[in-house]
Structures are given as structure tokens and as C-alpha cells.
Amino acid sequence: MTHQPRGPAGSSPVDNDPATGTPPDSGGTPGSTGRRSRRANVTPPKAGRNLPAAIAVGIALVVLVLVGLVFLPEAFVILITALSVTGVWEVSRALSFRNIHLPLVPVIVGTVAMPFAAFFGGPESLGFALVASVTAVLVWRALDGSEGSTESIIGGVFTLCWVPLLTSFAVLLLHETDGALKIATVLLLVVANDTFGYLVGVLYGKHPMAPKISPKKSWEGFAGSVGGAAVVGVAGAIFLLDEPWWIGAVLAVSMVAAATAGDFAESMIKRELGIKDMSNILPGHGGVMDRLDSVVFASPVAFIVMSLLLPGQV
Incomplete structure (x- = not known):
């Protein structure tokens, strides 16, 4: 009997081949044809996940x-x-599937340090925390001296830049005038991107944007994300930020583009590692990184866009 390859314990199996809908390693093992035929006749939920659980977890996180x-x-x-x-823990477990073992102690310490550095010291402190964290990773692996140091260092630096650094840009907005409202607007735009894109994609999606990377993400869903986020962005600009409507429209388009790029980036990483979800700790969602993928890319873009559109406030 042929099995789908699995990632680390707790992660989901690799996605089916987008061209055929079958597991990438499914072969012609004698006796397996009948089982595959029966599985082919079972139509999976079009949503691809436990929708009630996903909604409940999403609402809880936003609240x-x-x-x-x-x-x-x-x-x-x-x-x-x-x-x-x-x-970071999820990324570390996922990378270990390819025999890349992060120096977790300096990486976790850096992950804790960066958001607090951004909160108490601003951009300069965040930059210093990143440099110190990368240096700690290099020194840690140099003192360790075990095999795989190069892959471990690259993986550690990549993880520090991907997760805590980009996420900390959301914390930087707290320093600014109406910082909490700015962050709330960004989060509402990310939620609108996910929600409207998901609903429109499920109902009308027929043309995949990048079938080899994320076969379920369609151009129709992307259009739904842009339309829904535009409505939320305009409302947020007028009622939350007290700014002209067009600023909300620009923010909406920027957030959808960044969130989509973040989704694709994580999908590429998961496909390279041969897993479907980073973990299964969030019912209906997978892992934390499966929810943070949009926020991670949206945070620095929001900071930059607001710096340009709201001079003197950011």
C-alpha cells in the first residue's frame, strides 16, 4: 500500500498533485486500484477545511x-x-523534515526580543535586535561545531527575518498617532482579504492564479479579496482614521497584494518541505503560520504605505 509522504509529527500530508488530483507518489500497486477508485468517488468539502471551527478560531484571535x-x-x-x-517553533519542526536543525535557543531569544525592542525603542531598536539575533545564531553554531552548520545558520537567519522581524512592524505602529486604530484597520483589511477571497473563491473560483504553488487560490477569489477589502478600507479610512476615502482604497489594494504574496510564499515553502500545514494546533486552520502568513507580509507594507500616505503621523 502506497502512503503519502508526511512532514514532522502533527503536520498534514503533502498536497495532492494539482494537475491530477492524486497523491504525488500514488502508483499502480496491485490491489490499490479499487481503493483509489472509491476515494475518487468521495467528493471532499469544497471549502477544504472545517469551516465552523475555522470561523470560531479566527473570531477568537481577532477579538x-x-x-x-x-x-x-x-x-x-x-x-x-x-x-x-x-x-518559529512550527517552522523549526518543518525544516527538520529536510534535516535542517535551527539553533533554537538564539532564534527563540531573538524572536522574543524583536517585538519588545520595536515597542520600547522603535525602528532603530528593532534593527539592533535583528543584528544581535543574527550574530547570536552565528556564534552559537560556531561554538557548536557539529555538521550542517551552514544550513542551520541560513535557516535560523531566514526564520528570524520571516517571522519576528516582519511581524514586529505591526508593533512599530503603536508608537504613532492613533496607532491602535491603524493596526486595527490593517487587521480588518487582512481579515477582509481572507474572508471575501475565500467566499468568492469557493463559490465562483475557476481560474487558478498559480496552480503549481496554491491550486485553490483563484483569480475570482483574488477579485473578491480586492472588492471586499476596498469596502472595508474605505470605511476604515473614513470612520476610524478620519482620512479621505482614497487612502482606504490604496491601503486595501496594498494589503491584498501583500497578503496574497505572503500566502504564496508560505505555500511554496510548504510544498518544498512536502507538508500541507505547518501544524494542527488551530482547529480548522492548521498551524499559527498558516494564519500569520498574510499578516507577516502585510505588516511592513502597511507601515511603509502609511508612512507615505500619512506624513507626520508615522
Whole structure:
């Protein structure tokens, strides 16, 4: 009996071949034809995930973030840090499937340091924390001296730049005028991107954007993301930020582009590693990185766009 390749314990099996819909290693093993035929006759949910659980988890995460922003900014930073640490742990487990073992001690310390550096010291402190974290990774592996140091160092630096550094740009917005409202607007735009893109894609999606990377993401869904985010962005600019409507429209398009790029980037990494989800700790979603993929890329883009559109405020 042929099995699909699996990633680390807790991760999902590799995606089916987008061209054929069959597992990439499925072969003609005698006696398996009948089982494959029966499986082929079973139509999976078009959504591809447990929708009620996904909605419940998504709402809970958004509520936690918004409550932290409104009542206690430090709690928001702690939550971002916790999510980043969990995301780094997931990436570390996923990379270990390809025999790349991160120096977890300096990487985790750097992951904790960067959001707090951004919160207490701003961009300069965030940059210093990144340099110190990368240096710690190099020194740690140099003292270790075991095999695979090159892959370990590259993996560690990549993980630090991908997860805690990019996510910390959201924390930088807290320093600015109406920073909590700016972050709330960004989060609402990311949620609108995911929600409207998902709904329109499920109902009308027929033309994949990049079938070899993410076969379920369609041009129709992308159009739904742009339309839904535009409505939310315009409303956010007018009612939350007290800015002209067109700023909300520009933010919406920027956030959809960044979120889509983040989704594709993570999908490429997962396909290279041969896994479907980073983990299964979030019911209906997979892992934390399967939810943070959009936010990670959207945060620095939001910071840059707001710096350009709202001079003197960012």
C-alpha cells in the first residue's frame, strides 16, 4: 500500500498533485486500484477545511488582538510575541523534515526580543535586535561545531527575518498617532482579504492564479479579496482614521497584494518541505503560520504605505 509522504509529527500530508488530483507518489500497486477508485468517488468539502471551527478560531484571535489594542497595548505585544514564538517553533519542526536543525535557543531569544525592542525603542531598536539575533545564531553554531552548520545558520537567519522581524512592524505602529486604530484597520483589511477571497473563491473560483504553488487560490477569489477589502478600507479610512476615502482604497489594494504574496510564499515553502500545514494546533486552520502568513507580509507594507500616505503621523 502506497502512503503519502508526511512532514514532522502533527503536520498534514503533502498536497495532492494539482494537475491530477492524486497523491504525488500514488502508483499502480496491485490491489490499490479499487481503493483509489472509491476515494475518487468521495467528493471532499469544497471549502477544504472545517469551516465552523475555522470561523470560531479566527473570531477568537481577532477579538484577543483588538481587546489588547484598546485596553492594554503591552498585552498586544505579548500576544504578538507568543504567536511569533509558536510560528518559529512550527517552522523549526518543518525544516527538520529536510534535516535542517535551527539553533533554537538564539532564534527563540531573538524572536522574543524583536517585538519588545520595536515597542520600547522603535525602528532603530528593532534593527539592533535583528543584528544581535543574527550574530547570536552565528556564534552559537560556531561554538557548536557539529555538521550542517551552514544550513542551520541560513535557516535560523531566514526564520528570524520571516517571522519576528516582519511581524514586529505591526508593533512599530503603536508608537504613532492613533496607532491602535491603524493596526486595527490593517487587521480588518487582512481579515477582509481572507474572508471575501475565500467566499468568492469557493463559490465562483475557476481560474487558478498559480496552480503549481496554491491550486485553490483563484483569480475570482483574488477579485473578491480586492472588492471586499476596498469596502472595508474605505470605511476604515473614513470612520476610524478620519482620512479621505482614497487612502482606504490604496491601503486595501496594498494589503491584498501583500497578503496574497505572503500566502504564496508560505505555500511554496510548504510544498518544498512536502507538508500541507505547518501544524494542527488551530482547529480548522492548521498551524499559527498558516494564519500569520498574510499578516507577516502585510505588516511592513502597511507601515511603509502609511508612512507615505500619512506624513507626520508615522
